[in-house]
Amino acid sequence: DVKVTQSSRYLVKRTGEKVFLECVQDMDHENMFWYRQDPGLGLRLIYFSYDVKMKEKGDIPEGYSVSREKKERFSLILESASTNQTSMYLCASSRGGGSTNEKLFFGSGTQLSVL
Amino acid sequence: GENVEQHPSTLSVQEGDSAVIKCTYSDSASNYFPWYKQELGKGPQLIIDIRSNVGEKKDQRIAVTLNKTAKHFSLHITETQPEDSAVYFCAASIYTDKLIFGTGTRLQVFP
Numbered sequence: 001d002v003k004v005t006q007s008s009r010y011l012v013k014r015t016g017e018k019v020f021l022e023c024v025q026d027m028d029h030e031n032m033f034w035y036r037q038d039p040g041l042g043l044r045l046i047y048f049s050y051d052v053k054m055k056e057k058g059d060i061p062e063g064y065s066v067s068r069e070k071k072e073r074f075s076l077i078l079e080s081a082s083t084n085q086t087s088m089y090l091c092a093s094s095r096g097g098g099s100t101n102e103k104l105f106f107g108s109g110t111q112l113s114v115l
Numbered sequence: 116g117e118n119v120e121q122h123p124s125t126l127s128v129q130e131g132d133s134a135v136i137k138c139t140y141s142d143s144a145s146n147y148f149p150w151y152k153q154e155l156g157k158g159p160q161l162i163i164d165i166r167s168n169v170g171e172k173k174d175q176r177i178a179v180t181l182n183k184t185a186k187h188f189s190l191h192i193t194e195t196q197p198e199d200s201a202v203y204f205c206a207a208s209i210y211t212d213k214l215i216f217g218t219g220t221r222l223q224v225f226p
Binding site: 004031033035040041042043044045048058059090092094096100101102103104106107108109 | 116121124146147149151156157158159160161164166204208210211212213214215216217218219
């Protein structure tokens with residue numbers, strides 16, 4: 001089965017720090033996504049990528065950027081972390097490559113706390 | 116853009132009873148409606164999905180119904196078991212893998 005691995009389960013950072021969240025998938029998927037999960041707000045899309053070096057903004061991109069230099073790896077970057085970015089971050093991937101409405105495979109999430 | 120509303124936010128049932136979670140969507144162009152289950156400490160996993168050309172789909176104890184006219188879809192779990200306890204998310208999309216999720220329902224099944 002597809003495995004989506006997020007580098008850290010828990011992360012504690014200070015306000016103003018630059019933060020990198022890493023995600024790797026092992027099934028040659030074209031599409032990768034970053035969501036943030038907050039109680040009462042569900043999952044909200046931050047950024048997604050349909051191909052290497054390609055990125056598109058989701059619904060809440062402010063304060064975030066992404067990098068996809070290799071097909072299997074999708075990084076989320078918080079340029080200057082703020083307390084309102086304390087959240088659970090979920091990475092996901094799907095097959096893509098012209099097919100649509102495909103199953104998303106999620107990682108286990110990174111709980112980020114910004115102090 | 117698309118907006119998905121989900122109700123209730125919490126649901127408690129006795130083991131063996133049925134559970135129903137309802138979602139409404141705003142964009143009539145949406146064509147794909149998956150349901151994800153998130154267990155404690157894990158990422159969400161797809162449990163069932165339905166496409167706009169189908170009104171109902173079943174998989175053992177779970178079923179999903181879609182009413183395109185009313186723009187709502189529902190998840191039905193019959194004969195609930197303690198292992199059904201989790202957070203459930205509905206979602207919608209328009210011919211892409213970019214999903215818009217509902218706010219989630221925490222289901223608790225009591226023995």
